[in-house]
Amino acid sequence: MYEFTYHRPTSLADAAAMLGRSEEAKLLGGGQTLLPTLKQRLARPSDLIDLGQIAELKGIREEAGGLAIGAFTRHAEVAHSDLVRRVIPALADLAEGIGDRQVRNMGTLGGSICNADPSADYPSAVVALKATVKTDRREIAGDDFFTGMFETALEPGEIVTSVTFQKPDKAAYAKFRNPASRYAIVGVFVARFGGEVRVAVTGAGPSVFRATDMETALAGNFSPDALNGIKVASDGLNADIHASADYRAHLVTVMAKRAVAAAG
């Protein structure tokens, strides 16, 4: 790691002020991506601002029929929360499947969505569960938050404070994971809200996207068979040593069917 100055603010206002003082400052959540990146010297921030001591970024609350989850809530806390398990069990399942036990004990919701890794699990839930991302400045619709590979709608110096997920009637997340990293080669989050169905796909493309043909088919008939013959185009999908773009396109349908079956 290159050298940096470490800060540990205890209020959001202090963190924002520190972040504003240097263009090269970075926020530190659980650090499960950022620290490995620093260790490989792939980034060289001047300052690291640890958000771990800021009470207003933590906690899970039931809110307007959904869940508001603080940005510095760790994956293990979401996975083990009785409240999440009762209101949106699919979200607890998703959190339980991130990385491994030790990563879940450190990694945070805010860190995951702000990093916007194309293979991260949480972005699919943000889009499928019609979430709202709250920052220290404004509210951003989940649909507008992810703008590209490792890119979000956040402005320089903006800090995510919480994410509000809407409670679906039915939902499930299914992923085909990389056996080494546990990242999603393809992950599909399916959620049904009355007559509306959302199908959000992570891992397959540069950023999370909705499979709208599948949504239309499932709105008419919420069963795995409704997805027979429906495929996303492989153009522009990710390809690497683990899976080609065509294979990922195929997996999207398979995972969507599994998610619908699991949602019941």
Next chain:
Amino acid sequence: MPCTVSMTVNGKAVSREVEERTLLVTFLRDHLGMTGTHVGCDTSQCGACVVHVDGRSVKSCTILAAQADGAEITTIEGLAAADGTLHPMQAAFREHHGLQCGFCTPGMVMSAIDLVKDNPTPTEQDVREGLEGNICRCTGYHNIVKAVLAGAEAMNGGSVKAAAE
């Protein structure tokens, strides 16, 4: 820039002046001389460096010492009783020969104890999934899983079941 980091390690208060980029595992091994915690892959995959931070298992190669300032740390050295009596999970690893070279063992034991805290009566599948973050290149995991199951039973008040052979 140096900073002062203070924490409790295995019940003992410690404080050292370190560089801000110092990892917790470096703090433990190089600054405190506690080499029971191993560095395997150094890329947060293998789990040889797992310690408990405020009771949660964490890869100590992927947390700054400064992030653990004020925390309670337990390492493999802190498990046995003062008279040398092994922790039930350590005893189970010995009884069931849950190791060959032993390099991954400190992390395996620390992860296993955290797993059993959440799930006191794990199934074999629970153990295999619960140890996802720990890699062993010798054993094929078979005896490790047996050891963790026996250790879980012993942690619940039983004695460490003798190995079948």
